[in-house]
Amino acid sequence: xxxxxxxRGDGRWGFRNHVLILPLHQILSSSAREIELKSDxxxxxxxxxxxxxxxxxxxxxxxxxxxxxxxxLYATILLRLGTPIxxxxxxxxxxxxxxxxxxxxxxxxKSIENLTQAGIERANELLKEAKAQQRxxxxxxxxxxxxxxxxxxxxxxxxxxPALGVASxxxxxxxxxxxxxxxxEILGAEHLLARRAITKEVGQQIIDVVARYEASINYEGIxxxxxxxxxxxxxxxxxxxxxxxxxxAKKAGNAQFTGVLEYAIAPTKAGLYFMDTPGHDIxxxxxxxxxxxxxxxxxxxxxTPTGSAVMPTIKVATNSEMxxxxxxxxxxxxxxxxxxxxxxEENGKLIYQLxxxxxxxxxxxxxxxxxxxxxxxxxxxxxL
Amino acid sequence: xxxTGFAHKGRGVGVRDHQLILxxxxxxxxxxxxxxxxxxxxxxxxxxxxxxxxIDVPGVDxxxxxxxxxxxxxxxxxxxxxxETIQGPELLPKINRELSRLLxxxxxxxxxxxxEAGVIQAKxxxxxFKSAPAVIEKLVIGLDLSRNIENLAALKAALNDAGLEVVIxxxxxxxxxxxxxxxxxxxxxxxxxxxxxxxxSGFPLIPVINIASxxxxxxxxxxxxxxxxxxxxxxxxxxxxxxxxxxxTKSEVSGIGEIVAPRSVRxx
Numbered sequence: 001x002x003x004x005x006x007x008r009g010d011g012r013w014g015f016r017n018h019v020l021i022l023p024l025h026q027i028l029s030s031s032a033r034e035i036e037l038k039s040d041x042x043x044x045x046x047x048x049x050x051x052x053x054x055x056x057x058x059x060x061x062x063x064x065x066x067x068x069x070x071x072x073l074y075a076t077i078l079l080r081l082g083t084p085i086x087x088x089x090x091x092x093x094x095x096x097x098x099x100x101x102x103x104x105x106x107x108x109x110k111s112i113e114n115l116t117q118a119g120i121e122r123a124n125e126l127l128k129e130a131k132a133q134q135r136x137x138x139x140x141x142x143x144x145x146x147x148x149x150x151x152x153x154x155x156x157x158x159x160x161x162p163a164l165g166v167a168s169x170x171x172x173x174x175x176x177x178x179x180x181x182x183x184x185e186i187l188g189a190e191h192l193l194a195r196r197a198i199t200k201e202v203g204q205q206i207i208d209v210v211a212r213y214e215a216s217i218n219y220e221g222i223x224x225x226x227x228x229x230x231x232x233x234x235x236x237x238x239x240x241x242x243x244x245x246x247x248x249a250k251k252a253g254n255a256q257f258t259g260v261l262e263y264a265i266a267p268t269k270a271g272l273y274f275m276d277t278p279g280h281d282i283x284x285x286x287x288x289x290x291x292x293x294x295x296x297x298x299x300x301x302x303x304t305p306t307g308s309a310v311m312p313t314i315k316v317a318t319n320s321e322m323x324x325x326x327x328x329x330x331x332x333x334x335x336x337x338x339x340x341x342x343x344x345e346e347n348g349k350l351i352y353q354l355x356x357x358x359x360x361x362x363x364x365x366x367x368x369x370x371x372x373x374x375x376x377x378x379x380x381x382x383x384l
Numbered sequence: 385x386x387x388t389g390f391a392h393k394g395r396g397v398g399v400r401d402h403q404l405i406l407x408x409x410x411x412x413x414x415x416x417x418x419x420x421x422x423x424x425x426x427x428x429x430x431x432x433x434x435x436x437x438x439i440d441v442p443g444v445d446x447x448x449x450x451x452x453x454x455x456x457x458x459x460x461x462x463x464x465x466x467x468e469t470i471q472g473p474e475l476l477p478k479i480n481r482e483l484s485r486l487l488x489x490x491x492x493x494x495x496x497x498x499x500e501a502g503v504i505q506a507k508x509x510x511x512x513f514k515s516a517p518a519v520i521e522k523l524v525i526g527l528d529l530s531r532n533i534e535n536l537a538a539l540k541a542a543l544n545d546a547g548l549e550v551v552i553x554x555x556x557x558x559x560x561x562x563x564x565x566x567x568x569x570x571x572x573x574x575x576x577x578x579x580x581x582x583x584x585s586g587f588p589l590i591p592v593i594n595i596a597s598x599x600x601x602x603x604x605x606x607x608x609x610x611x612x613x614x615x616x617x618x619x620x621x622x623x624x625x626x627x628x629x630x631x632x633t634k635s636e637v638s639g640i641g642e643i644v645a646p647r648s649v650r651x652x
Contacts, residue, residue, distance in 0.1 A: 232467025280435030326494030
């Protein structure tokens with residue numbers, strides 16, 4: 001099976017060649033959406049950041065700059081006001097990658113209408129260039145896979161998650177990178193993951209990151225083991241956080257853990273990683289996007305339509321009932337494992353194949369539906 | 385001051401006749417936007433509704449309820465995913481029962497089924513229930529004082545003399561937290577005095593009249609402010625009357641301004 005993509009000149013590969021419209025102040029979000037609607041295929045994101053220096057400043061600058069330079073992007077149009085804080089984001093983005101960065105400024109355009117018009121024109125020029133660029137043969141090590149689950153149910157841990165683990169193991173064995181996130185969703189299973197760490201130190205890091213996470217929730221006076229599993233999970237048949245975690249961790253298969261990553265930080269070499277992320281689906285996707293993940297597989301029991309502007313996001317159903325009821329958001333059904341019509345290995349191979357097909361350009365349901373939510377994850381809330 | 389608005393049963397009299405497509409969770413914001421774009425309703429992107437804990441759960445819940453019950457709202461269609469923390473079926477009974485409906489993506493044939501059903505329901509809510517015109521006896525004006533202004537006492541007195549009720553939020557810095565608080569106090573129009581280093585603001589449900597300062601940023605963005613720093617109280621009152629009677633503000637025309645829900649705790 002051959003893999004093709006776009007070589008970015010910095011060791012990273014893209015499987016899409018998007019033009020992203022990124023507003024650098026929340027009041028420019030509506031203009032970004034308008035540019036997406038009226039251009040020939042640009043993708044836009046919205047957010048609520050007003051350029052205020054807050055405790056999460058570094059986290060926000062990094063998320064914006066990291067997503068602006070995700071390897072799936074041909075170019076990013078940065079909508080800006082013309083303030084110094086925006087220069088900080090742009091300088092950082094230049095450090096992170098070789099993505100073409102185009103600035104369109106409201107203070108130069110003078111009006112939102114002109115800004116939007118200028119954005120559409122620049123986007124269409126860039127899209128023409130992007131479409132002219134040819135895919136070239138890529139090694140399997142080009143894949144940086146994000147592993148995610150959302151809306152989990154009692155099937156997650158016995159169908160879609162272990163099947164995704166089969167695919168992840170296969171890719172990692174061939175030199176790709178795979179990243180497991182969602183710290184809360186390995187809580188209770190961290191000791192099992194730590195045993196699979198490449199060194200004792202990495203194993204201890206996994207234990208420490210989970211403890212740090214739980215402490216940050218306890219600090220708020222909340223017992224996370226009481227708040228999880230979520231109500232949707234309980235309705236889906238999950239009994240405890242530990243049961244949810246044991247199932248969620250299956251996404252990472254049986255490979256050794258090469259390292260532990262802080263939220264949204266890119267790995268420096270191939271292998272299987274654990275990243276400290278919130279379980280919030282979109283905060284996790286935005287973190288993966290900033291870390292240079294170029295394809296994501298998202299298993300779901302209840303069914304969720306969300307996706308990313310910068311990464312194709314493959315949805316795998318944990319049960320056949322949901323996969324049949326809402327086919328417009330599901331790319332592949334792992335419910336067949338519970339139905340007894342497919343083995344775990346057979347289904348895992350289908351996921352592996354679909355990852356390659358999507359990397360080669362096949363569109364996901366989330367892409368077809370135009371789903372690309374975005375979210376600036378904060379550790380300290382947003383009320384000032 | 386004579387202002388004719390819209391009677392919204394259970395919500396009060398508004399100066400706008402907006403339909404709100406309310407996503408109860410980030411996962412339903414895209415479907416909500418598609419429905420809103422198709423039928424000409426308002427919606428907003430947000431990142432809440434799930435993965436929230438502690439006081440943020442009732443906080444975000446209340447925020448959605450206040451948005452749905454605002455007097456400028458004609459009708460509400462809640463779009464829920466189904467497995468989120470803030471459950472649509474529980475949110476619906478807490479908002480005004482008049483002209484409020486709910487669709488759950490996981491029970492409505494997914495994103496495309498919800499979109500199709502949502503367009504039909506939104507059109508029915510709009511077409512079958514026309515709002516009657518109503519004279520507004522006492523217009524409630526919100527003042528967003530994100531920056532200090534010199535003539536506040538005189539401005540407030542003049543607005544009161546013109547028969548307007550005035551509500552003030554004066555947290556300095558960015559405007560959106562003041563705007564959210566003014567929304568919860570059901571103000572019908574907002575006068576926004578943005579910080580010198582912040583652009584003009586907007587709020588999808590409420591007309592925001594932006595009044596510039598003399599800062600370099602505000603001067604550079606003069607075209608997006610409704611009034612310059614030199615505007616007299618009489619000019620402000622004249623514009624309030626026009627906006628109350630339907631004239632669009634600059635931010636209503638451009639569509640700027642995301643709704644920012646208050647959050648105090650990290651996501652999980």
